[in-house]
Amino acid sequence: MWDEFLPAFLAEAGRWQTGDPRDPGTRLGPMSSLSAREVLAEQVADAVARGATLHMGGRVPDGDGAFYPATVLSGVDPSMRAYHEELFGPAVVLHEAESTDAAVELANDSPYGLGSTVFARNEAQADTIADRLDAGMVGIGTTVKSAPDLPFGGVKNSGIGRELGRFGLDEFANKKLIRIA
Numbered sequence: 001m002w003d004e005f006l007p008a009f010l011a012e013a014g015r016w017q018t019g020d021p022r023d024p025g026t027r028l029g030p031m032s033s034l035s036a037r038e039v040l041a042e043q044v045a046d047a048v049a050r051g052a053t054l055h056m057g058g059r060v061p062d063g064d065g066a067f068y069p070a071t072v073l074s075g076v077d078p079s080m081r082a083y084h085e086e087l088f089g090p091a092v093v094l095h096e097a098e099s100t101d102a103a104v105e106l107a108n109d110s111p112y113g114l115g116s117t118v119f120a121r122n123e124a125q126a127d128t129i130a131d132r133l134d135a136g137m138v139g140i141g142t143t144v145k146s147a148p149d150l151p152f153g154g155v156k157n158s159g160i161g162r163e164l165g166r167f168g169l170d171e172f173a174n175k176k177l178i179r180i181a
Helices: 002-013 032-047 100-108 125-130 165-172
Strands: 053-056 071-073 091-094 115-118 137-140
Touching: 002 053, 002 071, 002 091, 002 100, 032 053, 032 071, 032 091, 091 165, 115 125
Parallel strands: 071 091, 115 137
Antiparallel strands: 053 071
16 A cells, blocks of 8 residues: 555645745745744754655755745654654655554654544544544544634644634633532
């Protein structure tokens, strides 16, 4: 499966070109700041220096702006920053897992837990995997997206509580307990 997935993923990622965000053909605009791009470049360089495979991207382009190319890494292990730190930019780490249990264990081996996504051919299996993921939000067959009518928030170092939706309203309500003997 990995031998089919990796080339297909790289082909899609290769279509994500940087450019002017006002151009409808652009898939990746600039990052939020030059310093954010610098942190991402350092995380990627650390992973490569420690033995990760860089499949594409990973180099700061010449020119103005905080642009960074679509970047794909594999072979990332716990000795690398990219394993335990969030990559806030157009970079992804792909892991090959030997089983569903190994994949769930790997996904949960993070100090963060905002969102996860499960893609599976079997809906019942996807539901079971979603229940086992230690994340505040899980998308099945889709990415996690914010919406005003749905609760948004994470677990672990990704937050406590929820915003938006009915659960979010509770975060802004003062509640009083009155006990009567």
